[in-house]
Amino acid sequence: MNCNESQPLLDFLCDGALEHKDSALVLDHIKACSDCERQWRAQENLHVMFRNERKKITIPVNLTERVSYSLRQEERGERALLFGRYRGLMTFGGVTVAAAALLLVITPYQHNSESLKAKQAYSAQSLIGDLTADVGVTLVDNKQELVRELGYELKYLRLPQWKLSKIAVYRTNQTATALARFDFVKVGASGSQSLTCYQGPRGVIKSKNARSEDFAGRRVTFGQSGLYQFALWSVSNRDYLFIGNMSSVELRELVRRS
Numbered sequence: 001m002n003c004n005e006s007q008p009l010l011d012f013l014c015d016g017a018l019e020h021k022d023s024a025l026v027l028d029h030i031k032a033c034s035d036c037e038r039q040w041r042a043q044e045n046l047h048v049m050f051r052n053e054r055k056k057i058t059i060p061v062n063l064t065e066r067v068s069y070s071l072r073q074e075e076r077g078e079r080a081l082l083f084g085r086y087r088g089l090m091t092f093g094g095v096t097v098a099a100a101a102l103l104l105v106i107t108p109y110q111h112n113s114e115s116l117k118a119k120q121a122y123s124a125q126s127l128i129g130d131l132t133a134d135v136g137v138t139l140v141d142n143k144q145e146l147v148r149e150l151g152y153e154l155k156y157l158r159l160p161q162w163k164l165s166k167i168a169v170y171r172t173n174q175t176a177t178a179l180a181r182f183d184f185v186k187v188g189a190s191g192s193q194s195l196t197c198y199q200g201p202r203g204v205i206k207s208k209n210a211r212s213e214d215f216a217g218r219r220v221t222f223g224q225s226g227l228y229q230f231a232l233w234s235v236s237n238r239d240y241l242f243i244g245n246m247s248s249v250e251l252r253e254l255v256r257r258s
Contacts, residue, residue, distance in 0.1 A: 001029045006036055008160040014043045015142040039163075046165060047141070122172070122179065122200075124207040124232050128225045128243055130170070131196055137168040137181060150178050154199060155238050157258040162186045162195055170198065177204050195254070198241040205239040207232050216256045222248065231255045 006029045013026050030037045130136045140146045147154060149169045166183035179200040186193045198205065210223030210232075220233040229251045231242045242258075244251055 001025045003029075003033060003036055004160075006030070006033075007039060008158060010036070010040050010043050011164045012143075013040075014047050015144070043163070046163075121204050121206045122176075122198075124205065124210070124221075124223065124230050124241055124243075125225045127170075127179075127198060127205070127241060128228050128230065130172075131228075131243060132226070136172055137170050139166065139168050141167070143167065146180055150180055152201060154180055155236055157197070157240065159184060159195070159197075159254075159258060177201060179204070193244065193246050193250075195242065195244045195246075198239075198243075200239050202234050202237045202239055205232060205241050215252070220255060222252070224248070 006026050009022065009026050013023055030040050138149070140149060143154070146167055146169065162184035163186065164182060165185050166181070168181040168183075169178050170181045171178040177200060179198045182197045182199075184195040184197070186195070207221045207223060207230075210221045210230075212219055212221040214220075215222075218233045218235055220231055222229075222231050224230070227245060228243050229246060229248050230244075231251055231254075233240055233255075242251065242255060244254070246254075
């Protein structure tokens with residue numbers, strides 16, 4: 001095994017995701033290669049650091065219950081307001097007027113239900129906004145834990161020149177579909193670059209006001225939001241979103257090679 005073969009597997013080795021035979025081959029190479037050994041030590045240190053940081057995060061007691069209670073109270077208030085508005089019509093207007101009033105009451109809730117379903121999808125722009133604010137994410141230690149949190153299998157893309165720095169679950173609320181989030185870094189001649197990759201079930205990530213084109217054998221939406229370039233596409237029943245602080249040319253090349 002040479003460096004080009006072993007380096008993309010270092011992160012999987014650190015997570016314990018390699019088969020026993022592959023682990024042995026990589027470890028044998030690390031013992032004989034000082035460059036790969038340094039990268040392996042750096043990966044181990046990163047994982048230890050993120051495990052320690054994750055342990056510091058505390059969630060307030062009964063937070064979920066308090067949020068759920070507040071939402072129920074708000075919904076009850078809206079219903080009371082709507083029924084109060086049409087109570088007179090239902091009392092004095094007879095069956096026909098009562099039926100019309102009920103229709104007026106029920107229709108907005110049907111519309112709200114449909115709107116809620118539509119809001120299950122994330123937009124690339126909102127994901128970039130939450131990325132810069134660093135909200136909506138829960139760190140996990142490894143890819144096996146990530147899959148357990150998501151409830152669906154992941155399909156990985158190869159990014160051999162990038163170093164994984166963070167694994168997290170992204171979710172805006174308990175009813176929304178959770179996304180996988182991977183943060184990468186790369187240091188080159190032009191300086192440090194960052195790359196965030198989101199993955200979710202097909203159709204859960206959308207984009208507004210961005211153009212799609214046939215690129216590298218897939219339909220890709222390229223766009224820009226603030227200082228970030230992004231690329232969004234779907235393949236094998238998964239949505240992939242790349243967000244990076246790089247030029248559009250560099251992002252295109254990264255999508256082409258992934």
